[in-house]
Amino acid sequence: MIDWGAFVVVAVAALVGASAVVAIASLGIRLFESGSIAERRDSATGKLQRLVARALFVVCAALVLFGVYLIVPFFHSG
């Protein structure tokens, strides 16, 4: 009748996916902000924090591209 297994898989995948994107973006924003504050005092930590933040934003961008990949059937079913 209803495929509960499929539903649980969908729900878990959605939860993990959304949480991952939001967590990475939030950490990036946090590091970027505190890095910006620290950098005003010429601290090396600030620079590092902003570098890591940028890396996290790149990961987010990659996840968005993965989303596009999933949406466009041409990429994965052809």
Add this chain to the structure above:
Amino acid sequence: MKDSSAVDISLLVVLVICLALFFDFTNGFHDTANAMATPIATGAMKPKVAVAIAAVLNLVGAFLSTEVAKTISGGLIREGNGGIQITPMMIFAGLIGAIMWNLTTWLLGLPSSSSHALFGGLIGAVSVGAGAGFGAIDPGVFLSKIVLPAVLAPLTAVVVAFTATKLAYWLTSGRKMINARRRFRVGQIFTSSLVSLAHGTNDAQKTMGVITLTLIAAGFQSPGSGPEFWVIAVCALAIAAGTYVGGWRIIRTVGTGITDVSPAQGFSAEAATTATILASSHLGFALSTTQVASGSVIGAGLGRSLNRVRWRVAGRIGIAWLVTLPCAAAMAAIAELIARLGPIGIAADALVGAVVIILMFRRSRRNPVTSKNVTGEIPIQHTPSVVMPKVPPIIASAKPGKPSSDSESNK
């Protein structure tokens, strides 16, 4: 209609195609809110820019896949040998029901599922037209394909968006971070664009499926074949045009009616919507985009606190979901009964339909909602459960000097 001449059939098919495209158009403006309500509400994008992006992505998305179109009837209506012969007239009546209901909910500013309206309309028309009553409908398929997903979609979205919102606020907690949270707006642009693209790949196909079904039923196309290119093209254009016109009433309900969305909440809600829809379309459990999107906004509101959700608005949306299918079915059933009178009946249907549509648009002029006032006051809010100064969020947040964290600082 078996006694009618070939000319009548062609005329009817043309009429059905026009109606199907109009339905596609209402589908577009009904669903702009799914992707664009929260970015408009937080000022991540200007209203006009947001609907333009959504329109382009819907147009592109419509060309990307025809999987859904091929399975539109999905076995819900027992067609074919030993089953029920679907005639163009039934599709005609079904579309009238679906369009009427889509416009009614639009006038009320309620985000109801266009798929439910379409299925309801077809079910209503077929039940009456085939004279089989609800025997025309496979109850098992009805329950597992429509009823249960309709309950599970918003629930899943609420849980996912709630978790994501909690996470976003927890990871950006602290006094220093209050201003930083507006940076989530940049993320909103991307997540909402993904929702638009996913919508385009799904929803335009329902109309393509209906038109193809009509062409097959009228004998213009061989059974089992996919949509023709011109069908794909006109459906894509119709849904994109509808999206660009923008169902501002619904955008207002979802963006500012359910809860006051902050950038962090908006991003979390959109991420939850995107993740849920992508997971559902790839792991084989179809969920309604509209219900997921509205559920996400409720979840994002809950992620801040319980009393930030205007339950009266959420309740109205819930009721709209419950009655969408039966109401569209009832309207389609009436249209089908009238249409059975013959050509005069069909003409009467078309005329009544056109008059009702014009009246609804005139009615909407009395309290117009446009891109200008879409983030303004909500007239349907009777109980101010949230005691907050009502700043128009878009004006406050569009300028960097005035942080949108107005709503966050008086937490």
